[in-house]
Amino acid sequence: MKGIYLSTASQSWTLRDTISLDKHSLHSEGRNVLLTLQIPSGLEKEEKIEVYFLLYRWSVPKFQRERGSMERVYIHGYNSQENIRLQDQASTLVELLHSDTFYPAGSSVLEVGCGVGAQTVPLARHSPNALITSIDISETSVQRARRKVAAAGITNVHIQQADLFNLPYERDTFDHIFICFVLEHLSQPLEALQRVKPLLRTGGTITVIEGDHGSVFFHPDSEAAHAAIQSLVELQRQAGGNAMIGRELSPLLHHADYSSIRISPRMVYVDASKPELVEGFTKKTFTAMIEGVRESALRARIIEPVVFDKGIRDLYRTAEGDGVFCYTFFKAVGKK
Amino acid sequence: MKGIYLSTASQSWTLRDTISLDKHSLHSEGRNVLLTLQIPSGLEKEEKIEVYFLLYRWSVPKFQRERGSMERVYIHGYNSQENIRLQDQASTLVELLHSDTFYPAGSSVLEVGCGVGAQTVPLARHSPNALITSIDISETSVQRARRKVAAAGITNVHIQQADLFNLPYERDTFDHIFICFVLEHLSQPLEALQRVKPLLRTGGTITVIEGDHGSVFFHPDSEAAHAAIQSLVELQRQAGGNAMIGRELSPLLHHADYSSIRISPRMVYVDASKPELVEGFTKKTFTAMIEGVRESALRARIIEPVVFDKGIRDLYRTAEGDGVFCYTFFKAVGKK
Numbered sequence: 001m002k003g004i005y006l007s008t009a010s011q012s013w014t015l016r017d018t019i020s021l022d023k024h025s026l027h028s029e030g031r032n033v034l035l036t037l038q039i040p041s042g043l044e045k046e047e048k049i050e051v052y053f054l055l056y057r058w059s060v061p062k063f064q065r066e067r068g069s070m071e072r073v074y075i076h077g078y079n080s081q082e083n084i085r086l087q088d089q090a091s092t093l094v095e096l097l098h099s100d101t102f103y104p105a106g107s108s109v110l111e112v113g114c115g116v117g118a119q120t121v122p123l124a125r126h127s128p129n130a131l132i133t134s135i136d137i138s139e140t141s142v143q144r145a146r147r148k149v150a151a152a153g154i155t156n157v158h159i160q161q162a163d164l165f166n167l168p169y170e171r172d173t174f175d176h177i178f179i180c181f182v183l184e185h186l187s188q189p190l191e192a193l194q195r196v197k198p199l200l201r202t203g204g205t206i207t208v209i210e211g212d213h214g215s216v217f218f219h220p221d222s223e224a225a226h227a228a229i230q231s232l233v234e235l236q237r238q239a240g241g242n243a244m245i246g247r248e249l250s251p252l253l254h255h256a257d258y259s260s261i262r263i264s265p266r267m268v269y270v271d272a273s274k275p276e277l278v279e280g281f282t283k284k285t286f287t288a289m290i291e292g293v294r295e296s297a298l299r300a301r302i303i304e305p306v307v308f309d310k311g312i313r314d315l316y317r318t319a320e321g322d323g324v325f326c327y328t329f330f331k332a333v334g335k336k
Numbered sequence: 337m338k339g340i341y342l343s344t345a346s347q348s349w350t351l352r353d354t355i356s357l358d359k360h361s362l363h364s365e366g367r368n369v370l371l372t373l374q375i376p377s378g379l380e381k382e383e384k385i386e387v388y389f390l391l392y393r394w395s396v397p398k399f400q401r402e403r404g405s406m407e408r409v410y411i412h413g414y415n416s417q418e419n420i421r422l423q424d425q426a427s428t429l430v431e432l433l434h435s436d437t438f439y440p441a442g443s444s445v446l447e448v449g450c451g452v453g454a455q456t457v458p459l460a461r462h463s464p465n466a467l468i469t470s471i472d473i474s475e476t477s478v479q480r481a482r483r484k485v486a487a488a489g490i491t492n493v494h495i496q497q498a499d500l501f502n503l504p505y506e507r508d509t510f511d512h513i514f515i516c517f518v519l520e521h522l523s524q525p526l527e528a529l530q531r532v533k534p535l536l537r538t539g540g541t542i543t544v545i546e547g548d549h550g551s552v553f554f555h556p557d558s559e560a561a562h563a564a565i566q567s568l569v570e571l572q573r574q575a576g577g578n579a580m581i582g583r584e585l586s587p588l589l590h591h592a593d594y595s596s597i598r599i600s601p602r603m604v605y606v607d608a609s610k611p612e613l614v615e616g617f618t619k620k621t622f623t624a625m626i627e628g629v630r631e632s633a634l635r636a637r638i639i640e641p642v643v644f645d646k647g648i649r650d651l652y653r654t655a656e657g658d659g660v661f662c663y664t665f666f667k668a669v670g671k672k
Contacts, residue, residue: 214557215662217550219583247555250607251658265605265662271586273597322587326551326601326664 093281096266097180097209097329098122105129107175112164112196113137113182117145119209123178124154133174135162165195172201180209183252187240193256200336206258208332212246215267215328216286218318225318228290228311231297238300249332258334270325282325287315429617432602433516433545433665434458441465443511448500448532449473449518453481455545459514460490469510471498501531508537516545519588523576529592536672542594544668548582551603551664552622554654561654564626564647567633574636585668594670606661618661623651 101123103109107130114120114134124132134157136142142161149157162168164182177196183189193206200206213233218225236243245252246265253261270277291312297303303311318325437459439445443466450456450470460468470493472478478497485493498504500518513532519525529542536542549569554561572579581588582601589597606613627648633639639647654661 212553214553217548217580217583219587221550221580244553244557247553247660247662250609250660251555254658261609263605263607263609265603267601267603267664269599269601271599273586273599322590324583324586326583328603328662 092276093268093285094122096268097331098126101126101178101207101331103127103130103176107131108173109133109176109178110169110174110196110199111135112177112179112192114141114145114159115181116141117148117159119178119180120145120149120157120159121152121154123180124149124157125152128156130156130176132157134159135164135167137161137163164192167196167199169199171198173199175201175204177204177206179207181211183208184210184236184243184245185239185241189242189245190252190255193252193258197256197258197336202336204336206253206334206336208249208253208334209329210246210249211327211329212244214244215246215326217326218315219322219324220314220317222311222314222317224307224311225314226311227303228297228308228315231303231308232290232293234302235293235296235300246328246330249330253332253334256334258336260333260335262333264331264333266329266331268325268327268329270319271323272321278319278325281327282319282323283316286325286327287312287319290315428612429604429621430458432604433667434462437462437514437543437667439463439466439512443467444509445469445512445514446505446510446532446535447471448513448515448528450477450481450495451517452477453484453495455514455516456481456485456493456495457488457490459516460485460493461488464492466492466512468493470495471500471503473497473499500528503532503535505535507534509535511537511540513540513542515543517547519544520546520572520579520581521575521577525578525581526588526591529588529594533592533594533672538672540672542589542670542672544585544589544670545665546582546585547663547665548580550580551582551662553662554651555658555660556650556653558647558650558653560643560647561650562647563639564633564644564651567639567644568626568629570638571629571632571636582664582666585666589668589670592670594672596669596671598669600667600669602665602667604661604663604665606655607659608657614655614661617663618655618659619652622661622663623648623655626651 098119104127107127109123109127109130109132111120111123111132111134114136115138117134120132120134124130134145136145136159139161142159145159149159177200179192179196183192186192193208196206213229216226216229233243242248250261250263268277268281270282272278294308294312297308298305315325317323434455440463443463445459445463445466445468447456447459447468447470450472451474453470456468456470460466470481472481472495475497478495481495485495501524513536515528515532519528522528529544532542549565552562552565569579578584586597586599604613604617606618608614630644630648633644634641651661653659
């Protein structure tokens with residue numbers, strides 16, 4: 001492979017507030033490409049270095065990750081803000097929401113509001129050596145979550161019934177807190193974030209993931225579909241929740257006095273090129289969820305049946321042929 | 337740095353439909369990290385290899401790019417779908433929209449509808465050795481674009497007045513076509529995509545970037561602000577355009593018979609942690625644009641002045657303290 005030339009084009013890719021590499025170089029010998037990084041001095045102890053590399057051949061990306069870590073792998077203050085956005089390629093919701101949340105071996109993680117364990121399974125799979133405590137207020141949910149986690153062969157999760165507003169743990173018990181699809185149901189989301197904070201060790205992180213039903217748009221557009229979605233938003237509001245809480249994660253975490261807050265919007269973009277998401281998200285998750293509130297919405301006289309039913313038909317229409325469906329989740333990470 | 341251990345954790349990061357690396361390894365010696373990739377055989381001629389690497393120290397990402405290319409760098413069929421989503425960190429709109437669009441040295445690129453050259457400058461800067469032809473139907477715009485490009489010291493762009501529905505070029509003239517913020521103004525966007533296609537060589541790409549005013553949401557939410565935005569959407573509709581065309585790029589490119597279509601939504605997420613975007617996008621780009629149609633919207637009796645003015649105030653409110661503003665652009669790439 002003689003005739004190689006090397007050029008650095010880092011300026012447009014350099015992120016703000018980053019560390020500098022002292023040196024780096026790229027060479028090729030035959031089919032081998034050698035990349036040398038010189039790590040800044042002062043990274044001698046209890047540090048973890050992760051090298052992500054992407055190799056492009058033509059337009060086909062290959063992404064792999066390797067880690068080089070010190071023997072003492074436990075790193076206090078490690079956090080999961082390392083957001084590499086591969087959402088264009090994410091084929092499942094789990095991948096989109098959870099693939100960049102992982103906690104180091106030995107760290108203790110509190111999952112607040114685990115429900116029946118739907119998020120507990122990917123959480124535990126991505127951090128197989130973290131020690132996870134998952135709580136939910138409902139004893140029935142806790143039992144179902146235990147069965148789900150056991151069935152998945154997961155052994156690093158302890159599940160117990162507890163009220164997030166009255167948690168049975170000492171101060172500074174956890175290295176990290178994880179909350180997913182919980183705040184949207186609470187009338188006091190800010191208080192919830194404040195209540196869990198003392199349980200977190202200084203330097204630990206809180207990760208919050210929520211959807212936002214006001215972020216939805218689609219093709220073909222439909223007023224009836226927007227009205228049907230709005231009827232769920234209104235029902236949730238009447239129940240004390242907020243189905244559009246995703247956009248508010250930044251002010252909520254600020255008001256709860258977390259620091260180093262980073263917000264990462266995750267749009268689920270669905271068209272016919274992503275059949276798994278057409279079935280798994282547009283139809284079976286989102287539209288089915290809206291459809292599920294039909295009786296409650298009609299009983300509460302929020303919407304006319306003819307409009308609601310047209311709205312549902314129009315939502316299913318976005319899952320056909322040339323249809324497009326967009327929804328945005330928000331992931332927020334803050335530090336104590 | 338003895339005590340290093342290496343682990344591969346590629347499974348959750350491996351994209352679908354990717355090539356395989358024959359081998360890779362990671363070693364460290366002192367402060368040097370050595371990454372070796374073995375490129376699959378059969379990449380001997382006219383191939384370009386790009387290695388992107390990220391180094392994480394704690395949670396602080398450092399992203400750099402290096403290229404190693406063969407002497408004969410022109411690659412027919414190269415395309416710009418290499419979407420690495422770093423939008424969480426993008427501090428400017430140009431970075432968000434253009435940082436992953438680059439064309440190889442010697443390739444010929446047609447920019448359709450360059451206007452006054454606002455997108456021509458980043459386009460040319462990212463592909464300094466491509467040969468770019470930019471056209472616009474307005475002679476006045478063409479002259480302004482020429483001055484803008486010259487002032488930026490750019491020498492690889494040729495700008496001329498031409499009508500995209502009647503272009504003065506032979507078939508198979510261009511390797512790539514680039515269209516940004518143009519289709520939204522056309523009453524026949526599909527025909528536009530069909531008209532430019534013969535000019536593209538087989539295997540060449542078309543890149544289309546458009547916004548979508550129906551994708552906007554913000555905190556605090558405001559009906560008046562949505563109504564003010566809707567008045568611009570309605571004016572644009574009355575003028576024959578479509579301010580919500582972003583979501584339709586996939587069906588449009590399909591109907592125009594392009595292949596290998598990939599859609600990449602780019603959300604601009606703005607909160608107080610991104611002061612450049614608060615000023616540069618929420619206030620001076622989006623809200624100023626809506627504010628600019630006040631007289632036309634009132635004259636067309638689309639909206640009451642008191643509602644419009646409250647809407648504008650509410651949009652500026654989203655740029656304050658705990659405000660949040662979200663808007664989504666779409667980038668689409670297709671192949672002939």
